[in-house]
Amino acid sequence: MREGRVRVNGAVVTTLGARVDPDRDVVDVDGQGVRAGPERWVVFHKPAGTLTTRLDPHGGRTIYDLLPAELRPLRYVGRLDRDTEGLLLLANEGELAHHLLHPSSGVEREYHAGVAGSPSADALQRLTLGVELEDGPAHALRARVLEGDPNGAVLALVLARGRKREVRRLLRAVGHPVRWLRRVRFGPIRLGELPRGGWRELTTVEVEALRAALVG
Numbered sequence: 001m002r003e004g005r006v007r008v009n010g011a012v013v014t015t016l017g018a019r020v021d022p023d024r025d026v027v028d029v030d031g032q033g034v035r036a037g038p039e040r041w042v043v044f045h046k047p048a049g050t051l052t053t054r055l056d057p058h059g060g061r062t063i064y065d066l067l068p069a070e071l072r073p074l075r076y077v078g079r080l081d082r083d084t085e086g087l088l089l090l091a092n093e094g095e096l097a098h099h100l101l102h103p104s105s106g107v108e109r110e111y112h113a114g115v116a117g118s119p120s121a122d123a124l125q126r127l128t129l130g131v132e133l134e135d136g137p138a139h140a141l142r143a144r145v146l147e148g149d150p151n152g153a154v155l156a157l158v159l160a161r162g163r164k165r166e167v168r169r170l171l172r173a174v175g176h177p178v179r180w181l182r183r184v185r186f187g188p189i190r191l192g193e194l195p196r197g198g199w200r201e202l203t204t205v206e207v208e209a210l211r212a213a214l215v216g
Contacts, residue, residue: 086183
């Protein structure tokens with residue numbers, strides 16, 4: 001684009017991020033017409049120890065090292081930190097992805113967390129009432145104990161935002177640092193029995209459910 005090789009409706013466009021309507025606008029690169037491919041949404045079970053990025057300059061393993069070549073053009077929708085596993089969406093539909101990630105969307109994210117110790121009712125209440133983090137107050141919509149564990153407990157937490165390492169910071173703030181963390185749901189999409197490193201296409205019904213989650 002910076003080289004002036006992209007035209008929209010015959011006019012050169014050099015602004016990165018310029019938006020077009022694929023149903024109305026004509027886009028060409030070097031005089032060759034370009035058409036948008038079909039919308040594609042995939043759910044991927046990100047393993048712990050992998051980075052949600054296209055390239056790690058330090059040589060770490062990324063999600064794109066695990067995905068087949070046909071999925072590498074897709075963009076991840078939000079991030080999971082290196083040590084967190086679980087549900088990660090990838091798509092080529094930027095507008096819906098943008099709206100899903102916007103703080104005003106209120107789209108729920110559910111996590112299961114193995115924590116040190118056994119949280120009391122007071123600790124669970126603090127999670128939902130809110131605690132002060134270094135970048136401002138944060139809280140879970142819901143928090144409950146799923147089961148006991150020889151080394152602590154397993155919690156289910158539901159949040160409506162995706163701030164950096166928010167679940168880990170919340171649990172550390174109430175005295176129960178995370179031992180392992182897994183995202184099991186993003187809006188209406190569930191991880192289910194998808195194995196680590198596995199992926200599947202979203203159905204049309206699931207994509208429509210994502211759209212509906214924005215107005216639900």
